[in-house]
Structure formats: structure tokens, C-alpha cells
Amino acid sequence: MEQAFAYFTIAWLDPSLLLLVAAGTFAGIYIGAIPGLSVTMAVSILISFTFSWEVNDALCLMVGIFMGGVYGGSRTAILLNIPGAPSAIATALDGYPLAQKGEAGQAIGIATVMSVIGGFLGILVLAIAAPVVSDFALTFQPRDYMLLGVLGILLVGSLSGESLAKGVMAGALGMLIGAVGLDPLTAQERFTFGIVELWNGISFIAVMIGLFGVSEALAQLHHLDKAAVRQQVSKIVPSFSAIRKYLPLSLQTSGIGVIIGALPGTGGDIAALMAYDHAKRVVKDPEVPFGQGAKEGLVAPETANNAAVGGAFIPMLTLGIPGDAVTAIMIGALYIHGLNPGPMLMIDRPEMFWFMVGNLTLANVFLLIFGLTGIRLFTKIVECPRGVLIPLILLLSVVGAYAVNNSVSDVYWMLGFGVLGYFMKIYGYQVGPVILGVILSRLIDENWRRAIISERESLPDFFLNLIASPLSAVLLLAVVLIFVSQTPLWPRRRSPR
Amino acid sequence: MRHILLGAVAALGLTVAPALAEYPEKDIQGVIQWGAGGSTDTVMRAVTPHAEKLLGRSVVMTNRTGGVGVIATKFVQSQDADGYTLLMSAENPQIYKVMGLADTDYSDFIPISVLARGVPLIVANNDAPYNTFAEFVAYAQANPGKVRIGSTGPGGVPSVVTAMLTTQVELPVTAVPYDGDGPALTALQGGAIDVMPAVLGAAIEHVRAGRMKVLALIDTVENPALPGIAPITAEYPGFGDYLPWGPFFGVFVKKGTPEDAVAKLRAAYQAAAEEADFKALMDGRGFKLMNISGAEAEAFLAKWQSVTSWLVFDAGIAKHSPEDFGIPRP
Amino acid sequence: MDQKRQRQPGERGFGIMMLGLGLFLAWQAYGIAGFEALSSPGAFPMAAAAAMVIAGAVVVVGDWRAALRDRPRLAETARAFTAEITPSVVVIFAGFVIGYAALLDTLGFLPSSFLFLFAAIHFLHRGPVVLSFGVTLLALTVIYAVFRLVFQVILPEGIVPEREIMAWLGGLVSGGAQ
Structure with missing residues (x-):
């Protein structure tokens, strides 16, 4: 125990490591905030950059960037309706309406504090229950991942707005957009029309930037003459009573975040969306309706995606299995630095586990500090005249869509989806379900097929195993319950028309 | 105006490189065929910093993923053959033709260095009721279709290994496809699949920790990382026709690149691959360092293509016959 | 979001277009593998396309009912559509964007972005030329520095030989330092 504490504080006591974590967190916030720059990309560039460094130095920087980056996505989601990272999609749903009301500062304040709370809870689970959680995560079979995907897709019900249809x-x-490209399981072409550029599918980031950012920029053209919303900059840090009020919810959504983050097949994006759905179901009387700037709609995804960071490290540190894309690259970095990440890491290099827990905790502390400073300056962005802001948003969207795969065709897709999103918004279609479909498409498709192949194409065997396995049975029950609970709401939701 | 901007940037010291009249006069672009965090990416990002020092210029690496690497391969082919665009890739292009994915392969490129080769092995879930390759074959034959074997799609390493196995033994198994060997090995530990043909480097840590067991080593010699495990050729000499075989990584330039550029790149990457920490990385991940170029690399590539193309064709997962492209049967 | 949203001109047409897209995708999905197996690559796309077609049909029927009630005139709808959905500012701006995207690859990132930003800001903001010019320059500098120099994203080079200029400048700096 004493030993563990000594390892935990390695980075806390060494000024240069402390500085690296701080620098990483700070940089991470901006990397996360800029669409097209991702933590994955930053960490893989850092592998070459930190090649000749000590492994501890490199890890401190990477951990900081990871923590900051997951949070940073919320900045642009709130201010410009462009989620800087996929895990901030759900944040845009209620964060952007808040900014439109002039409460961007408050929204960022809550997002920051809640991210930190979620982050700490994720780290806590990592520290005390990592082996248990990673063994549990491994028991998820293809059919369970499929059920998880179906559970996620039921969110369409709560994201649809005025019309479920x-x-x-x-x-x-x-989901169809997500299926475009070479089928990852059989390499068969799907919806590719013989075009090689489509083999890799349509970049999900391009779809996201187009549907959220570009469509909103086009819609804002209608209000060119209106003055920009004045932002209130008081009360940025949420009060203790407010934090206490959201604490029960944030505990639940952090739990969702850790588990989804720890599962090797899912990451922070799905965690945030599921948490948002959870909040929508358990919070019966939000001060403002969801989708129009409910604070609970910020609390849920922001706690969940940062809790997922701790979650993602669980299988990585205990078994050498990446919990998401970023930890996959960090495993590569450990190899390059001469470590052998795997189940033996905890035995060969016992200091590594607590050192990482210490780094994550430290990064989380810096997140609170950096997250709450400079908010005023950030909110000024929204006060820019629209005539200047809209072209800048377009430029950033183009660069962002291009940067993901260095591909001009992604830019065309992004613009195409921007136009589609513009019309969808006007005609009362929500863009949220499209993104949801794209994110979950592969999860459901691949795991359904794996499951049914494993049962040798036998539907009866498939259903039998679905009920026979306790985990699958629980998930199936959740799917059924949520589906049924949503059905009676259907006529009520339509009644205002 | 642009000069002022760039001048300011340069003055900040962001670009520091000596001015040279000969190759390389400017930064080089390295196009990685696979995604960040994959084996190809890790290998390239580990070796390139050493080569950069010798070249005196940065090699800016970008991941251009997709289409089993076709997109990156075609991109490099579309660039000028001036030595400023490198293809950092794996074995896949050698079977593009037979798989019907693209009309190109490494004969359209010049190998700078074929860096390393992986060693395949077959691992099984700890609870599986067989402990050796022979027991596995017997069990699979007694329970046709019941054993679930992991795969990464047609043309992937596991599919080729499975094809190789079926040339010598009858193996009625159900192949369950995964996105890569990492996710498949995870599924193996969770019991979603029973057996997985994988690359040694991906499985070794799990084997060492006793989380999965080795059924066979698909090589002609014992491996230092797995002492006591006999190579499969000891019991089934018939596999000797195909082995040694394994996925590989290499750096390539487009055919037609000037001699001096090729020579400089070769010298840089050859020396880089000999650096101690790169060698340690290759050992740690269970790869066999090759570091070959020129005629030796071309011969290796040709043999690899011939073995693999015919294996996948005979197994019925290829779209075209290797004969159509003049690939001789091994 | 807005519960009492007014029916917009062109809504029925858009619904029909989406339904048409769904039907087209369903046909394409069927073409992947037909009804070959539950695990075929086409199984999931067919299911998704079926959901899209069914939901699309519900939407179109709803729109049609409303149309029977309101009885809009075609000419009136067309006029309202151009005035409310695609006013000239949106059309012209979209034109700028399309031109930008088309020039991005051939002209290169820096010149095409400069043209787009300058033209778009000047057109939308209608401020003094110096302001548009300054904002354009500043934004491009920041974006170029962050993406190209720090994150090493190779933006389309087009007609500007960026790497040669950088190498030359690099040579100049290191030459001066020696």
C-alpha cells in the first residue's frame, strides 16, 4: 500500500513530470476543441516525437493530452455546435442551445466541473477494481455487444424531436451511411458503386462536422442582421448546491462511462450518448426541456466521457488489451519504449499501474484549473459578428474534415452532409439520430453476424443462448423494458400537433 | 506576404535543416497504409526517427487507411517518382491482384527495406479440450463445425494460415471474422472463439501470462520467445513447402525513382533498422528482423506472392487465378 | 425542438426525396448478397433500409394528409421556397463554398482558402476591406501553423511549392546561424 502510494506520487513530486502533465492537459483541451484534430492523432505523432525520451516523460504527456482532449471536445460543441470530438456529440445537444441563450460561460463551467467529477470516478474504479472490471469486460460475447448496440439505437426515440418516424x-x-465501404468481415463492397475512395467508408468525422457545424452555419445565414447573442460571464463556476443537485445523476452516468469505456469494443462516444439517454429517462422534471438547454443534458455526457478514460485504461493496464483507440496507440508507445504491455505488465513493472493512476489524477486536477480559466475569452468567440464567424466556421470545418484522412473527398462529403443537415433541420428532422446510426452501425452489424455465425446460422440456438447467458439475459431485459417504456410515450409526444 | 509568414515561422526555429543541393532537398512524406496504433504504424514510427537523422530531413508520416491498404498504395502510385513519397506498408499489396482488390503489387515499387517478418502461431482458449495441434485436428474432425476459429477476413493472415493448414489436414471449423488480430485475441480470452491463428507478437504476452495456450508454431525452427514449442514441420513436414511464411513490413518508393534517392533512402533505413532499440522492439514483439533490399528483397517478395496467392486461390477465397497475372506456382 | 414548428415549403418534396433515397438504398442493399444468409454482408443494410423505407412512408403519408388539408399552390410554394428556404444569401454563400472545395485540390490550400475567406467575409460582413483582409490573414496563419506545422497534416499543396520554400527558409536560417 505504501509502495503503491509512492508510485502514485512519482509524477506529483517530480517538477518536470508535473510540468509535462500540465502541458499535455492544456494542449489536449485545444486538440479536443478543434474539429479534425484528435487525441488519437496527437498521441501517434507524439510517439515519434518522444521517441528518445524517458518512458515516464512520454506517458505523462500522453495521459495529459488524453484527459484534456476528451474534455476539450465540449468547448466547440457548446460554442459552435461542432463537436470537437465524437464523444462530445451529446454535449452539443443541450450545450449549444445554452450558448444561444447567452449562457455559454455557465455551460462550459458545468461541463468542466462535471468532466472532472466523472474523470475522478473513472480513476477511482480503475484504482480499486481494475482486475474485476477487466475480467467482466472480457465476458462480453458478440451477442452482448449487439444488444448494447440495440440499446443505444433505442435512443432514436429520445432524439427524434417532433416526429418519431x-x-x-x-x-x-x-446506419446505412455507416455500412458504406468494404465490409470489414468479408471485404465485400457495400454501397461503393465501384469507387475506390468509398472503400474505407464515409468518414464519420466528416459526417459529424457537416451535419452539426456546417448545417448550423448555413442556418445562421438567415439571421445575419441580428446582433450576436451577448454572453453573460458571471456565475461561470457552478455553485455547490448545483453540484450537489446533479451528484446522483453524475454518479450513475459515470458508472455507465466506466463500463462502456472498459469494454474493448466501445469507447467514450457511445458512453456519452448512452448516458444522455439515461439522463433523459431518469430526470423527470428538468428546469428546461432536454434539447433546449437542459443542464442535465450536459452533466450526463460530460461525466460519462471522462469516466470512460479511466475505464479505457482498465483492460490496457491489466491485460494489455486496449479499451479504445487512444489506449491502443499508447500500447504501441509502451512497446517502442521497451515495455511489454500485457497481462504480465502488472507483475513485471508493478510501478507502472500506480504511476498511471497518479498521472490520470494529476491530469484531472489540471483539467479543473485550465478548464475554468479562459472561459470568458472563449465565449467571446460567439460574440463575433456572424458575417465573420460563419466563413471561419466553414474554413475550420473544411480543414478538420480534410485532416482526418488527408482526403479531399472527405471535404466533399462534409459539405454534402452540411447541405442535407440544413434541409433536415428546416423540415423538422433531427440530425442526432443520423450520427447515432453511424456510430452504432458497425457495432450492431458486425456483432450480429459474429453471433449468428458462431451459432452456425441457427436462429433458435441464437435465442436460446441469449436467454441462457445471465449477462445477455439482463441486457435483453433492458432492451425490452426501454422499448416498452417508450412506446406509450409515442402518442403523447405526437399530441401537440 | 506568404514569405513574411513563412519567414516568421522559420525564424521561430520550427524548421531547422541544413540546405543541401542533392536529395533530399525538402521534407519527405511517409504514407502509412494502416491506422494509428497498428503493428505497421508502430514499426514505422519506431524506425523512421533514426532514418531522419541520417537523411537530414523530416519524414512526415501520415496514416492513409482503408481498402485493405489500397488507398495508400494507389496514392503513392499517383505521386511523382521523385523519392519524396514513401509507402510504409505491410504484406497486403502482394495479393491485391488475386483478391481482385487492385491491379497493382510491389512489382510497381522499389523496396527500400523489407524490415521484418512476423511468425504465425495457433493459440487456443485455455478451456479448450485439446492441448496440441494433433488433438485439435482430431477434435475438430470429430465435431465438425463446432470449433470456432478466429479470422480477420479473406486475405488476412489467419485466413492464409487456415488455408495452409487445410492443404495438409482436413479441418471442418467455423470461421468467425474480427476486425483484427487484437480484437480476435480478446474474444478468444472471453470464449467467443476457441482457436485463433495469430502473429506471435500479438499473442506472446497473453501466452506468457497463461491466458491462452499455443497449439502450433507455424515455422520451420523453434522460436526463442517460445522455448519448448516444436515447429509444426517437426510433425507435419508437408508445411515445409510454404514455410517460412509470415506477414511483413517494408518501406517502398514508386518505380522510376532516381538511383541516388533510392540509394540514400536505402542507406538510411538499413542503418536505422540496425539501431539497438529498434532491434529490441522487434524482438519484444516477436518479429524476425530482415532488413533486406535490392535483389534479395525482390526475391523474397516474389516467393511470398507465389506462396500466398496460390494458397488463397486453392482455398477458394481468391477472386482470380494467380495464373492470370503470371504468378508461378511454388 | 420547436413543438409548434410551421410546415415549411418543400417539406413534402423533401420527404419524398428521402423516401426515394431509402428505396434506392434498399435496392442496393438487396444487391449486396440478396437473401443469402442471416450473416451475409447485406443482411444488416437490408434491415436498416427497410426501416428507412417504412418510416419514410409514414412521413410521406403524413405530409400528404396535411397537403390535402392545406391545398398549397405549386407556384406559391415555389416562391415561398426560394424566399424562405434558399434566399439569395444562402445560395451565393453555398456557391462560394462549392467553388472553394473545387479549387482546394488544384490550387492548393493556401490560395484557395485565402480567396474563399476574403470573399466570404467581405460579402457577408460588408465591413472595410482592411478588416476582411486582416481577419483572413490572421485566421490562415493560425490554422496553417496549428495543422501543418504542429500536427504535420499535409494540406493540399497545389501550385505553391510549400516544402521547397520551407527547405529554402530552413537553409537560410541555419546558414545564418552558422
């Missing part, structure tokens, strides 16, 4: 249509379109 329109939401289902948008969600199905998203």
Missing part, C-alpha cells in the same frame, strides 16, 4: 428514418440513414 422522421427520427427512425434519420437513424436508419445513419
